[in-house]
Amino acid sequence: MTTSYELDVNGVTYPVNADQGKNLLSVIRENVGLTGTKEGCDDCECGACMVLLDGQPVNSCSYLAVQAQGRQVTTIEGVMDGPEMHALQRNLLEAGGVQCGFCTPGMIMSAKALLERDERPELDAARIGLSGNLCRCTGYAKILSAVEATAVELNT
């Protein structure tokens, strides 16, 4: 049975008509039409589907879209600052922290949430902050350098 509700994604309100059990990831990709958020494992393990819900990271593959009503959803499409890349995006490119790129949107969402609760995370805190995101190209060292460079940049 489909149900109708509204979803706030990146500050825009979208009307949604979807099955009650449809996950947030599928609604974002299929109903809202934003495909930057990726489906990796579809099992709450890999973090490719990470979005922010009221600023906190959530695995959108394992969260019902109907439960996101009345909350602010932020996806990778919502992190740019106008035409400018977010510092995390730029630093990932500069550090070579993007290989195949599939994990990158999720990594950026987790890193953004991390830097919002901890402006200058120690290396171990950064590792824990990204611990719900897998990169199968094994690019973790460069990704962590990009997070560190962003923390320095945003706080100097």
Add this chain to the structure above:
Amino acid sequence: MSFTIATTVDEALVALGAGARPIAGGTDLVVGARHGKAALPADLVAIDRIDELGGVELDSAGVRVGALMSHAEVMTDPVIVGSYTAIADASALVGSPSTRHVGTLGGNVMNGSPAMDTGAPLTVLGATAELRSVTGGRTVSLDELWAGPGRTTANPGELLVALHLPPARDRCGSAYVRLEYRRAMEIAVVGAAAAVTLAADGTVASVAVALAAVAPTILSVDGVNEALVGRTAAAAGPVAGALASEQAAPISDLRASDRYRRHCIGVMAKRAVDAAARRADGESIAVPVNRSIGIGAA
């Protein structure tokens, strides 16, 4: 099919009474449904916006911990970290930052997994569960609540609203330690919690030990208090470990054999007693113990 967003406990109870199932973070329910473990219930009531289900409050009977406290809140709450540290140790190990933000203490308890991280800590700290339904409320011990893997004795119309902890005691420390193969998105291979109170001379005045993932429900170790009272903290750990290994009734599955679990639960129980005794003695060991003293995966 229906989906209701409740903003008060009473609204939620009415929906539960009409046959709906509660959903908070959905980290067990939604993942379980997609695994084919159990279909997503047709009627759901979202309880994640009910303010009265959150927070930690001190009262004359001890501490009331709202069932909706997320693991991220539990692991940083000053009262829990200060006096009921084993629960914080456990919440800090659950899933990943995203799981800890949407996953709740109440969900962990009511999902009834024998491998739940917060169950053994709550057990050794003497927690009770407050259940409410449209017809009233009752408070039960956790031992009465858990009936088997994924099963509780709560009726379908009952909602876990809070966990209650007795007042903190002087010179009491607690810790939860688990064996894990990796540091995120992991489930306990085995886990052990201990609460230790020390006497003025530094010997054990009282102790409780409970185990995760070695029986159909969280297992309290029998006779551990009698065996350890009066011993030095250093001597207590190995005895607790031996009792834990002896009483464990583990299964073999793809994560570990029963033999390996039986051996490792002894190691974890010893480490939990050691860490709890050190905390009882005033030493500050950061949450979670697994990370701060290098237990578990490297």
